[in-house]
Amino acid sequence: MFSPKYSIDNKILNNIAKIEAASEVIRHAPLLPLWEKQFKDDAIVRSVYHGTHIEGNKLQKDEAKDVLLGREVIGRPRDIQEIINYRKVIEFIDEEASRKIDKITEQLIKKIHRIIADKILPSDEVGIYRTKQVVVKDSQTGEITFRPPPSLEVPFLMREFIYWINRNTDNDIHPVLKAGIAHHELVRIHPFIDGNGRMARILATLIMFLGGYDIRRFFSLEEYYDHDAASYYENLQKASSGDLTVWLAYFTFGAANEFEKIKEKILKLSKDVKLKEKIGGTQIYLTERQVKIIEYLQDAGYLQNQAFSNLFPDVSEDTVLRDVQDLTKKGLIKKVGSTKSARYVMM
8 A cells, every 4th residue: 555655854844834834925915916817827837838848848938928828839749739738737627626626536637647648649648557668768868767667557556546645634644745745656656658747747736726725826836846857856766765755855845935936926016914904804906007016116115107107108197197096095005295296105
């Protein structure tokens, strides 16, 4: 029976504490902008680009974004298809998490692989466990770095693995640790001919979503892995001894780092957490221009009418003034002075 071995050391504890703190701030941020979609879209672009780039996709980030927007891109058909598939699989797990599914099943894992490998692998290898031995090689040297279990063992290992996922609740194991263990085990079993890395990262993300660590779908762990791919593979390899402690320290550090980055981005949109108390605990929704005004005020300290055209060169002064007046009504900024030299400052 699958029973992962690891120790909760100080590094892991510290990373989990940072994840908890960042999640709390993000959940209770007093300013959650209407352009939340932009945060989600940015996370999707980062996940799609880095999640495929780490596997050898040759498209640049701007090209990946163009593919997602339906624009024509010149590149290898496989690279373009990988981008399309990764976006589809992110949307799929988002829907599954929104439905609050109560189990991870073999059918679900095979469905995820079908989306990832669609039009990339032959039809008899899509969503079907491998039936032959595979090896993982160093792309630079060609040296074999990992030999997964024999194909005959895959169905049995996957059943044990899925049983472990569903048996352990959030009370038994922290969802982020559970995601990290699942990530490693799926890579270790290597159940499919190709696409196992993408499968592992998507499954880990789904487990975090289901465990309540979705932080509004703003995060992308893939960027952390792709930033130093050698370290990613090295830490996966270190766990091949059977002890996952080092891998989990690496995995939780990446999650903590990403969550803290999002926390800082969210906090930049608000004056401070106490603002929520000022406005009676309600959330304030801002337009994209209003968010930019708040950011400008936090950086510069004040805003005057003559600066409107520099801040928004394509928007009329009257339009910007309406945004400013709305922020004043919401109690976020105030006007100081009444002449042409009047300025707006944070409350």
